[in-house]
Amino acid sequence: MNDMAGIAEQAGASRKVLVVEDNDLNLKLFCDLLTAHGYAPEPVSDGRVAIERARSLRPDLILMDIQMPNVSGLDLIVALQDDAELRATPIMAVTAYAGHGDEERIRAAGAKAYISKPITIGRFMEAVRALT
Template identity: 40%
Template sequence: MHTVLLVEDNELNRDMLSRRLTRKGYRILSAEDGEQGVEIARRERPDLILMDMSLPVLDGWEATRRLKASEETRKIPVIALTAHAMTGDAERAYAAGCDDFDTKPVELERLLGKMQSALSNNLEDG
């Protein structure tokens, strides 16, 4: 069973996505802001991180940069989740260190495909 850290400040989005992913067989850890997400990632070493980009305390861009700068967490794949589906946002996510990018509202089958791809690539790189 893969462990996924969901970093999402919106409680309804966090709860809904957590339930849907749990039903698909994932173990879910959750954080409400980027700082909490970085702490949990360092402590728990999840297999994958779903990172909202618009977060309080520490935004997802900076949280991802910190995770990718740290030896202990740099290999954990990060998928950016954002409502900012604007031109340049995907590039900005990749520049921050994200391994993939998806828009909200989340389309579960599309997100699951990206998650499987990131997890498979990480196993190959590992």
């Protein structure tokens, strides 16, 4: 391994990231990218358990899909912001929601960053690094 790869892997060293995504392929992609960059991802495929998992994990960052069954990511962002224990945890929305005004609504709910799908690896990791 060269020195630059080692530096990249150390950049996210021991940073815990809760990844809330119902699509299995996206969940695996995000977790693999985070792992390759030295982060410790915790996958959650059902938004109904996301808040409980966030309380037990105490992540450094939460990646949140917006369009999910059972509970919307937007509702989860609001609930996380209303939780005194979790409101300081930055949230990055990663979503196919890219219509007019969607980014503004998602940021107004409390997301610190917004990445639209399909993602580009560079932009995705740049946003993760900026929040951790």
